[in-house]
Amino acid sequence: MTRDTAPHPATDGPGDVLVATDLVRRFGDLVAVDGVSFRIAPGETYGLLGPNGAGKTTTISMVAGLLAADAGTVTILGRPVGPHRIDVKRHVGLVPQDLAIYPELSARENLLFFGRLQGMGGKELRHRVDEVLEIVGLADRAKDATKEYSGGMKRRLNIGIGLLHSPTLLILDEPTVGVDPQSRNAILESVEALSGEGMAVLYTTHYMEEAERLCDRIAIIDSGRVQAEGTRDELVRLTGELDRIRLTGTGDVAAAAEAVRALDAVDHADADRHSLLLVVRDAPTAVAAIVTAATRAGMSLADVEITRPNLESVFLHLTGKALRD
Amino acid sequence: MGLSFRQLLTMTGSDLRQRLRDKSVVIFALVVPLALMFVFDLTFGGMEQLELGDIEVAVAAPDDDELAAALVGTVRDLDVVDVEVVPAAADEVRPLVRSGRAALGVVVPEGFGAAVTSGQEAVVDVVEGESAGLEGQVVVAVLQAVLDRVNAGAQAAAAGGIAGLPPEQLEAVARSVAEAAPTLGTTEGETSREQLSFSGSLVAGQAGLFLLFTVGFGVLGLLEEREQGTLARLRSMPMRPGLVVAAKALTAYVLGVVATAVLLTAGSRFFGVDFGSPAAVGVLVLAVVAAGVSLVFVVARVARTAEQAQVAQSILAMVLGMSAGAFFPITAGGVLGTILDLNPIAAFMHGLGITSGGGGLGDLGQPLAVMLGFALVAALASRLIPDRGAAS
Numbered sequence: 008m009t010r011d012t013a014p015h016p017a018t019d020g021p022g023d024v025l026v027a028t029d030l031v032r033r034f035g036d037l038v039a040v041d042g043v044s045f046r047i048a049p050g051e052t053y054g055l056l057g058p059n060g061a062g063k064t065t066t067i068s069m070v071a072g073l074l075a076a077d078a079g080t081v082t083i084l085g086r087p088v089g090p091h092r093i094d095v096k097r098h099v100g101l102v103p104q105d106l107a108i109y110p111e112l113s114a115r116e117n118l119l120f121f122g123r124l125q126g127m128g129g130k131e132l133r134h135r136v137d138e139v140l141e142i143v144g145l146a147d148r149a150k151d152a153t154k155e156y157s158g159g160m161k162r163r164l165n166i167g168i169g170l171l172h173s174p175t176l177l178i179l180d181e182p183t184v185g186v187d188p189q190s191r192n193a194i195l196e197s198v199e200a201l202s203g204e205g206m207a208v209l210y211t212t213h214y215m216e217e218a219e220r221l222c223d224r225i226a227i228i229d230s231g232r233v234q235a236e237g238t239r240d241e242l243v244r245l246t247g248e249l250d251r252i253r254l255t256g257t258g259d260v261a262a263a264a265e266a267v268r269a270l271d272a273v274d275h276a277d278a279d280r281h282s283l284l285l286v287v288r289d290a291p292t293a294v295a296a297i298v299t300a301a302t303r304a305g306m307s308l309a310d311v312e313i314t315r316p317n318l319e320s321v322f323l324h325l326t327g328k329a330l331r332d
Numbered sequence: 333m334g335l336s337f338r339q340l341l342t343m344t345g346s347d348l349r350q351r352l353r354d355k356s357v358v359i360f361a362l363v364v365p366l367a368l369m370f371v372f373d374l375t376f377g378g379m380e381q382l383e384l385g386d387i388e389v390a391v392a393a394p395d396d397d398e399l400a401a402a403l404v405g406t407v408r409d410l411d412v413v414d415v416e417v418v419p420a421a422a423d424e425v426r427p428l429v430r431s432g433r434a435a436l437g438v439v440v441p442e443g444f445g446a447a448v449t450s451g452q453e454a455v456v457d458v459v460e461g462e463s464a465g466l467e468g469q470v471v472v473a474v475l476q477a478v479l480d481r482v483n484a485g486a487q488a489a490a491a492g493g494i495a496g497l498p499p500e501q502l503e504a505v506a507r508s509v510a511e512a513a514p515t516l517g518t519t520e521g522e523t524s525r526e527q528l529s530f531s532g533s534l535v536a537g538q539a540g541l542f543l544l545f546t547v548g549f550g551v552l553g554l555l556e557e558r559e560q561g562t563l564a565r566l567r568s569m570p571m572r573p574g575l576v577v578a579a580k581a582l583t584a585y586v587l588g589v590v591a592t593a594v595l596l597t598a599g600s601r602f603f604g605v606d607f608g609s610p611a612a613v614g615v616l617v618l619a620v621v622a623a624g625v626s627l628v629f630v631v632a633r634v635a636r637t638a639e640q641a642q643v644a645q646s647i648l649a650m651v652l653g654m655s656a657g658a659f660f661p662i663t664a665g666g667v668l669g670t671i672l673d674l675n676p677i678a679a680f681m682h683g684l685g686i687t688s689g690g691g692g693l694g695d696l697g698q699p700l701a702v703m704l705g706f707a708l709v710a711a712l713a714s715r716l717i718p719d720r721g722a723a724s
């Protein structure tokens with residue numbers, strides 16, 4: 008799928024949380040964002056996957072109303088977004104790529120501060136602050152100045168501030184960059200939980216595993232353009248590559264090859280003395296039938312290995328470059 | 333509107349809290365200037381009592397010698413020191429000084445004028461008594477300067493083949509030297525009603541100088557927000573974009589007013605200065621802080637980083653503070669003088685001079701106009717200058 012055939016939201020779908028249409032943003036001669044369009048449905052987690060410099064942060068800045076677009080529009084819940092659209096900002100929670108917390112203040116003070124700016128106050132705010140501290144796992148360190156926190160704790164607080172006012176749309180810009188694996192997992196889990204509660208999430212990353220794990224739909228973005236968009240499986244299909252299954256074992260490998268070739272899902276099978284390499288459609292579904300057929304034909308299996316083309320392959324296919332630099 | 337105001341106060345309150353937690357504000361806004369006041373008072377405070385008094389000088393000079401008479405005349409007419417000339421014969425001078433009836437003795441030798449006009453070196457004998465003191469030093473220095481110039485002029489004339497220089501000309505030289513040499517102390521001398529005392533200008537000057545550092549802490553917060561990423565988040569909040577800057581200005585303003593008020597109060601207690609009507613002084617403080625805040629906003633616009641801003645601001649503080657006379661009195665005329673007159677810190681000190689001389693609000697028109705005009709121009713400039721730090 009190329010940009011020309013990319014989905015092009017012309018009108019708001021009923022109940023779309025976010026509709027971005029043909030966004031353009033230049034910095035001098037550089038076109039950082041060059042006609043980006045996408046839409047996010049309620050409760051959906053939408054990913055912007057692309058390498059550094061692709062234009063993710065610039066796109067998000069326009070979506071959150073921090074940056075004026077040179078062309079194109081963004082609406083949230085049907086209302087236009089921009090630096091001066093105060094009412095719309097209320098529905099958005101932004102978690103900036105760079106940490107955005109006050110080092111001299113404690114986690115609780117940071118949360119109270121931003122909560123008040125959101126127009127919250129009193130008991131409602133204090134209650135919500137406690138809740139968020141639980142969600143991001145900082146309740147026991149809530150009173151310490153954040154300059155004493157580890158990198159992962161700061162990241163978690165950074166996310167907590169974005170959640171505070173229970174936004175309709177939560178925007179996370181590369182929230183796991185520079186985070187230890189444990190905190191990273193905690194972050195991914197809390198995003199999954201939020202999305203499970205029905206919050207729409209816009210998530211940018213250059214880690215394809217994160218996009219695969221979290222996102223219902225993904226836009227692959229490079230050089231300021233959406234190169235392709237869809238579910239993980241839709242995107243993978245674009246490469247034209249199929250899944251691969253390698254069966255290793257002893258016994259009658261040739262007969263096993265004969266047997267699996269007869270299966271619909273199997274496109275191609277190559278046998279040698281101890282292994283059988285298959286090209287198949289939808290390996291996770293087909294694998295059971297394949298294993299049964301090979302065993303019945305007289306092969307005794309020692310190992311089964313599935314490899315599927317991933318978003319990395321998609322990116323390579325679309326741009327001719329590796330996703331990670 | 334209600335929410336906007338609450339947001340403004342929330343940001344200002346949080347800012348002030350962070351500024352106070354980070355002790356550097358307290359140190360730079362209060363401790364350092366107070367400490368400097370004490371140091372300067374110890375170092376230079378004595379000079380105020382250094383009022384040159386009078387001195388009796390026994391002088392022997394040949395009769396009918398115009399040049400000798402001119403020399404004696406310049407000494408007698410000195411501005412800085414009151415010289416009482418006791419005429420004496422050449423051999424009486426030494427005993428007069430030794431007995432203490434004169435603090436200084438000067439013997440102009442016979443044939444002084446003739447020697448000078450013929451291009452020979454003119455020499456004068458000086459006898460210093462024990463009580464000559466600083467006044468004696470000044471008189472000797474003046475004599476020396478006059479003789480040097482007279483000798484130089486005479487020798488030049490002789491070398492040029494002019495036989496003899498007209499005495500009137502040499503006399504003119506001598507007078508001009510005497511007038512030019514000892515400017516020392518003339519500013520202290522004219523204690524007009526609008527001039528602060530030494531301690532007064534020390535306290536006012538340090539308060540004015542450090543004001544720029546103090547308001548800097550408030551405004552630098554804006555650059556800090558950018559560097560620590562919180563500015564992006566503030567911009568995503570449901571509030572008017574201008575509020576962030578307004579909150580910084582308010583923070584800076586509050587810090588500036590509090591610090592200046594504390595410094596003036598503490599300074600006037602410690603050094604026994606009376607700045608006059610508290611209401612009038614209060615108005616001066618409000619005005620000078622406004623000027624300081626807008627100036628620092630210009631700096632914040634031009635600087636790319638908080639560090640750059642800090643350096644620029646220190647330089648500005650020193651330049652404005654020093655040219656206002658925060659460390660020592662400065663007087664200048666012409667273009668430089670006009671520029672100095674537009675210095676808000678100088679205007680602040682001028683204003684405090686007026687109030688300490690008993691002036692009220694009605695007498696503060698000129699300094700207030702300078703400070704508020706400065707504030708206005710700087711505020712406009714800070715809006716017009718493109719924000720160099722914003723592109724990151």
Ligand SMILES: Nc1ncnc2c1ncn2[C@@H]1O[C@H](COP(=O)(O)OP(=O)(O)O)[C@@H](O)[C@H]1O
Nearest residue numbers: 034039058059060061062063064065066723724
């Ligand atoms: N404020 C800015 N001024 C100039 N260039 C910028 C600015 N912000 C981003 N860019 C440029 O725009 C491009 C996209 O940047 P960005 O949106 O931050 O990418 P990503 O978030 O995908 O890493 C990059 O080439 C970047 O250097």
Ligand SMILES: [Mg+2]
Nearest residue numbers: 063064104181
């Ligand atoms: Mg980015």
